[in-house]
Amino acid sequence: MRALKATGLRDVHFHDLRHTGNTLAATGGATTRELMQRMGHSSVRAALIYQHL
Numbered sequence: 001m002r003a004l005k006a007t008g009l010r011d012v013h014f015h016d017l018r019h020t021g022n023t024l025a026a027t028g029g030a031t032t033r034e035l036m037q038r039m040g041h042s043s044v045r046a047a048l049i050y051q052h053l
Contacts, residue, residue, distance in 0.1 A: 004012055022035055030038070036047040 004010075018039070022030075022039060025038065026035060032044055032047050036042070036044065039047060041047050
């Protein structure tokens with residue numbers, strides 16, 4: 001919370017980091033199976049949603 005206030009960012013949530021991290025992993029070459037493992041998902045559909053690609 002203090003870090004966000006210090007940067008002046010608003011409406012940033014911890015969950016946003018999950019989206020960003022997994023999108024970066026996908027663009028860096030991670031497979032759907034690897035993304036599923038990172039996120040703890042059992043369905044391909046959920047992993048594809050997080051890729052934002």
